[in-house]
Amino acid sequence: MLPIPFLLLFLSSVLSPSSAADFCVADLSLPTTPAGFSCKKESTVTVSDFVFSGLxxxxxxxxxxxxxxxxxxxxxxxxxxxxxxxxxxxxxAIGGVVPLHTHPAASEVFLVTQGTILAGFISSSNSVYYKTLHKGDLMVFPQGLLHFQVQRGGSPAVAFAAFSSTNPGLQIVSLALFGNSLPSPLVEKVTFLDDEEVKKLKKVLGGTG
Structure with missing residues (x-):
């Protein structure tokens, strides 16, 4: 067993910021792990790995x-x-909506850059916070809470979101309830909806059963 002073020195050297890598660019050729992607060898990293033009x-x-x-x-x-x-x-687009959903692994900051968007979230105590946002407005959605965005006005809208995770996760409530293979009687039981409504929503959202 290592002496305590030596153990502390060892842990200090391992955990010291100076010993940590500056970055861990994902090696997308390898499968993901519970901890995320494996790192590319630094010798293969280029500036292109730090630039994304898709947005x-x-x-x-x-x-x-x-x-x-x-x-x-x-x-x-x-x-x-x-x-x-x-x-x-x-x-x-006009009439566009991102329905009630949650990001289990991240909080979100939402910035409107074009048009008008009604956005909001529901707290764990079922308090509702929503507001119409215009160009330049920011709204934050705390991690794990249900939230939504709805286009308003006569022109398309654009927004950008930043997340506190490299993989925030996503679960859309309507798809979770009606886009699956749970038997309709069971969905009716847990949602208090009638058979006709459940089957209608399953048909629209691709569910079975």
Whole structure:
């Protein structure tokens, strides 16, 4: 067993900031692990690993939500791997919506850059906080809380989001409830909805059972 002073010195050297790597650019050719992507060898890292241009492109809003999310998470932007940060672009056609959803692993800062968006979240005590946001407005959504964004006004809207994780995770409530294979009677029981409504929503959102 190591003497305590030696053990403390050893731990100090291991945990010292000077011994830590500056970055851990994701090696996207390898599978993910519970801790994220493995690091590329520093000799193979280039400046391109730290630049992502995907958020300059307008997302395709021709879908049921009339909205699009373009992520810059570690699986798209290798340079953020291990840094506990990431970003995304959100495009809204007129009538567009990002329905109630949650990011289990991250808080979110939401910046409107074009148009008008009604956004809000629900706290764990079921208090509701929502407001109409305009260009330049910021709103924060605390980690794990249900939140939403809805386009308002007569023109499309654009927003950018920053997250406190390289992989914030996403669960959309409506898809979780009605886009799965849970038997309809069970969904009806846990949602207090009737059979007709549950089957209608399952049909729209791709669920079975």
């Amino acid at each position: 300059s492109v307008t997302g395709n809003t021709s879908n049921i939500l009339k909205a699009a999310v373009t992520p810059a998470f570690s699986s798209q932007f290798a340079g953020v791997n291990g840094l506990d940060i990431s970003a995304a672009r959100l495009d809204f």
